[in-house]
Structures are given as C-alpha cells and as structure tokens.
Amino acid sequence: MNKYKDLGFKLTPQRLAVLNYLEGNRSHPSAEDVYKNVSKKYPTMSFATVYSTLEALKKKGKVLELTIDPARKRFDPNTEPHHHLICVKCRSIVDIHRKYSLDIPANEAGGFEIAGNHIEFYGICPKCKKKDL
Amino acid sequence: MNKYKDLGFKLTPQRLAVLNYLEGNRSHPSAEDVYKNVSKKYPTMSFATVYSTLEALKKKGKVLELTIDPARKRFDPNTEPHHHLICVKCRSIVDIHRKYSLDIPANEAGGFEIAGNHIEFYGICPKCKKKDL
DNA sequence: TTCTTGACAAATAATGATTATTATATAATA
DNA sequence: TATTATATAATAATCATTATTTGTCAAGAA
Numbered sequence: 084m085n086k087y088k089d090l091g092f093k094l095t096p097q098r099l100a101v102l103n104y105l106e107g108n109r110s111h112p113s114a115e116d117v118y119k120n121v122s123k124k125y126p127t128m129s130f131a132t133v134y135s136t137l138e139a140l141k142k143k144g145k146v147l148e149l150t151i152d153p154a155r156k157r158f159d160p161n162t163e164p165h166h167h168l169i170c171v172k173c174r175s176i177v178d179i180h181r182k183y184s185l186d187i188p189a190n191e192a193g194g195f196e197i198a199g200n201h202i203e204f205y206g207i208c209p210k211c212k213k214k215d216l
Numbered sequence: 217m218n219k220y221k222d223l224g225f226k227l228t229p230q231r232l233a234v235l236n237y238l239e240g241n242r243s244h245p246s247a248e249d250v251y252k253n254v255s256k257k258y259p260t261m262s263f264a265t266v267y268s269t270l271e272a273l274k275k276k277g278k279v280l281e282l283t284i285d286p287a288r289k290r291f292d293p294n295t296e297p298h299h300h301l302i303c304v305k306c307r308s309i310v311d312i313h314r315k316y317s318l319d320i321p322a323n324e325a326g327g328f329e330i331a332g333n334h335i336e337f338y339g340i341c342p343k344c345k346k347k348d349l
Numbered sequence: 350t351t352c353t354t355g356a357c358a359a360a361t362a363a364t365g366a367t368t369a370t371t372a373t374a375t376a377a378t379a
Numbered sequence: 380t381a382t383t384a385t386a387t388a389a390t391a392a393t394c395a396t397t398a399t400t401t402g403t404c405a406a407g408a409a
C-alpha cells in the first residue's frame with residue numbers, strides 16, 4: 084500500500100515528509116522551500132537532511148535538479164520530459180508539456196552524442212505584469 | 217579607432233583586458249576563467265573587479281550570463297540569440313546557431329508574456345566519449 | 350534478548366562562489 | 380591641471396551547498 088516501497092532506501096519520517104511535500108508539487112521548490120515546509124512537521128529537521136534526501140531522490144531518478152535559477156537549485160518531482168517557462172522578474176516557473184522536435188545538424192554538433200534537451204522559455208508572469216502597472 | 221568607445225563607462229586597463237579576453241571567446245568562461253587569464257597581464261587584478269566588470273557588461277548587454285552550470289555562472293560574449301550544447305561530463309559548452317520556431321499554446325502559457333527562449337541540449341563531448349572507452 | 354552493524358539524523362563546521370565594504374587610485378572632463 | 384565621479388584592490392561578509400562528526404535507531408546474528 085505504500086507507494087514509496089520501491090525506492091530501495093530507508094523510509095524515515097523525515098524522508099516521507101519530503102516526499103509528501105514534493106508529491107504533485109508543481110512549484111519547483113528550492114531546498115529552502117522544502118526545508119521551510121517540512122520543518123513545520125519536523126522542527127528538528129536539519130538542512131543537511133533536506134539536501135541529502137533530495138540528493139538521494141535525484142540519484143534514484145525521482146526528482147530532477149533544475150539549473151534554471153542562477154541563485155539556487157530548484158527541484159522538480161515531475162520526471163516526465165517537459166520544458167519550463169520562467170518569469171524573469173520573480174523566477175516563478177511553469178511547466179510546458181509540449182513536444183518539440185529539435186534536431187541539430189551534424190556539422191553543428193561538434194561530435195557530441197546528443198542525449199536530450201530542455202527548453203527554457205522566458206517571460207513575465209501575470210502577477211509581475213500587474214505590478215509593473 | 218577604439219571599438220569599445222560606445223560602452224559608456226570608464227575604460228580602464230583592467231576592463232580592456234577583460235574585453236579582450238572575451239572578444240571572440242567561445243568557451244563560455246566562468247568568472248574564475250576570466251580572472252585567471254586576465255591576471256597574467258594584471259597580477260594585482262582582484263576577483264571583485266572581474267565580477268563588477270562582468271556585471272557592468274551584462275547591464276550594457278555586451279555579455280550574457282548563462283545559468284547552465286549548476287556550480288558556477290558562465291558568461292557568453294556572443295549576444296546573438298543562440299542555443300547551447302552541454303557535455304554532461306565535463307560541462308564544456310558548444311554554441312548552436314540554428315533557429316527553431318517554438319510556440320507555446322496560450323492555454324499552456326499560463327498568462328505569461330513570452331519574451332524569448334533558450335534551448336539546452338545535453339550530450340557527451342568527443343573527449344569524454346573517448347575517456348569512457 | 351542482547352550485541353553488532355550499518356545507515357540515518359542533527360548539529361556543526363567547512364567550502365566555494367558571489368557580493369558588499371572601504372580606503373585609495375585613476376579616468377574623464379571642464 | 381584640478382575636479383569629481385567612478386574604479387580598483389584588499390578584505391570581509393554572505394549565502395547556498397557540502398562535508399564531518401557524533402549520537403541514534405533499526406534489523407539481523409548470536
């Protein structure tokens with residue numbers, strides 16, 4: 084009945100709390116976001132535990148680490164291939180689930196073996212648009 | 217005769233050295249790369265000067281800050297719109313100058329005003345492919 | 350049940366990139 | 380050349396992240 088059984092690592096309360104927070108979360112939280120939220124339930128939770136849990140989940144492919152925000156890492160529990168639309172003002176991130184076919188001509192690929200791609204769309208979110216009057 | 221005349225900020229020797237290093241540079245250097253190189257000519261050069269120069273150039277649109285490398289900022293003096301192909305092993309970066317038409321259906325855009333996009337291709341560079349035998 | 354072992358959590362320290370501060374030096378301009 | 384604003388260098392501070400250490404707990408062996 085436990086959906087995390089197959090993770091192959093110990094399911095501690097702290098880890099469960101992190102998993103629950105991430106479950107279905109589409110806000111692309113930073114480690115701090117995770118920490119803040121999970122701390123409510125587990126006040127003794129330390130930052131290091133958050134990082135190590137996220138790292139463990141990353142290794143198991145349950146979470147993606149996004150390199151979108153220059154200031155901090157963001158994590159994404161949505162592991163299906165998708166793209167992101169980022170607000171250049173407030174750095175909020177929205178998922179884009181479209182498929183795009185992106186080929187690189189061999190002469191531009193410089194001998195690389197292509198493994199995948201990720202598109203970052205930039206824009207201004209509705210909230211920030213309002214603030215700018 | 218000076219191609220940097222129009223920058224609208226003081227042209228110190230240090231800044232000129234940074235500009236010369238960036239000119240035509242396609243290696244997407246980090247601040248440390250810039251510092252190391254420019255230090256050869258200006259041994260008293262400080263890291264802070266590198267950062268502030270890069271920041272100033274960024275504001276003037278002469279340099280782009282890349283958020284590709286989770287470990288550090290990378291800078292790109294090639295300000296024409298283009299994309300990047302990154303080696304997941306060594307983090308080397310190659311430019312991709314193709315144009316791709318990428319539309320987001322309005323219902324996915326969440327009310328964002330789209331301003332641009334950037335594609336990150338992932339792969340393994342020839343050097344790292346060899347190392348893996 | 351008790352012992353042993355290994356993984357985990359928490360606290361804390363350490364690291365590394367970046368930014369801020371401050372006193373001095375220098376470029377641009379009158 | 381003098382003035383003035385801005386840049387430099389040195390340094391300290393900050394912030395996110397990683398490493399270390401010590402104590403705790405859980406599961407299996409004796």
